[in-house]
Amino acid sequence: MVRPIVQVSLKNFEQRKQEITKELWDAANDVGFFYLKDHGLTEDEIQHMFSISKAFFDLPADVKGKYRFDLKKNSGWESGQQKRASHNLPELKESLQLKWHNMEGKWPTDEDVADFKDFSESFMKKCQEISFKVLSCFALGLGFDEDFFTKNHDILRPDAQQTFRLMHYFPVFSREFPPGFPRAGSHCDFETITLLFAKGAGLEVCPGREATSQHAMGDEWTPCPAIPGTITVNIGDALMRWSDDKLKSNYHRVRMPVPGEDQGSRYSIAYFNQANKSAVIAGKEGRYPPVTAEDFVRESLAAIYVKQEE
Ligand SMILES: O=C(O)CCC(=O)C(=O)O
Numbered sequence: 001m002v003r004p005i006v007q008v009s010l011k012n013f014e015q016r017k018q019e020i021t022k023e024l025w026d027a028a029n030d031v032g033f034f035y036l037k038d039h040g041l042t043e044d045e046i047q048h049m050f051s052i053s054k055a056f057f058d059l060p061a062d063v064k065g066k067y068r069f070d071l072k073k074n075s076g077w078e079s080g081q082q083k084r085a086s087h088n089l090p091e092l093k094e095s096l097q098l099k100w101h102n103m104e105g106k107w108p109t110d111e112d113v114a115d116f117k118d119f120s121e122s123f124m125k126k127c128q129e130i131s132f133k134v135l136s137c138f139a140l141g142l143g144f145d146e147d148f149f150t151k152n153h154d155i156l157r158p159d160a161q162q163t164f165r166l167m168h169y170f171p172v173f174s175r176e177f178p179p180g181f182p183r184a185g186s187h188c189d190f191e192t193i194t195l196l197f198a199k200g201a202g203l204e205v206c207p208g209r210e211a212t213s214q215h216a217m218g219d220e221w222t223p224c225p226a227i228p229g230t231i232t233v234n235i236g237d238a239l240m241r242w243s244d245d246k247l248k249s250n251y252h253r254v255r256m257p258v259p260g261e262d263q264g265s266r267y268s269i270a271y272f273n274q275a276n277k278s279a280v281i282a283g284k285e286g287r288y289p290p291v292t293a294e295d296f297v298r299e300s301l302a303a304i305y306v307k308q309e310e
């Protein structure tokens, strides 16, 4: 069943918090995806972030290789190392994961891309502020204190696990793929919420995880194209667990471009919110055993990376 993906405005957030909470709750309870508008990031800021992301990916491989991905730190540059359980093949893309801490040697220097770290951190900060607004609404809806998630997603603490991921999907000009072969395989995100920036069409959502087959293979997909001026937001497995399954982490994928669509590179940017390592993910109703966010992330990460050569 194709279900609409709603747009939620954060305008006058403090005055409209109750109304916004209701809108976010309804969206998160069903499709698990929604668009945010009036969120505070300007189009110029978003486009500049895309341009420095592209500048990084345009660097020669040996320069990017200085920032090689480290699974223990979940930071750095990888190419073709992420796989999805749905097809168990490496994705045709490269990505750079950036964190708030523990980033020694992994931030691209200003010589490689001018102003990369300073601009990225200011962008991440804004993503975090937007995320806190959304998370405070979910905290209220779940019967926690309003600042419940703000406290356990503290980016000032060295055990913060938020990840800012820049992605570059390789061009697919004159390449042949088996029918249905995805650009990004069907998966659910494993964190609390994701803020996603992309351009154009490609992202598809399978609403109703409870009603789908494993990895939503063969099920109906709802297009979730990027809408200029909005941020696409989705619920991840950690928040689904924290909400005793009330808020839905649903399957999504990026399909290959169809004839007539741009066959060149696709760029996207995701800010993955994750709780501090020591935070304990435990729903009010106790549907699942409590687990620390550190264990939860470690197990989830192990499943998505192709083993690195030593
Ligand atoms: O690139 C996209 O648009 C989606 C990426 C995504 O879903 C992910 O990295 O978790």
Ligand SMILES: [Fe+2]
Binding pocket: 187, 188, 189, 252
């Ligand atoms: Fe995702």
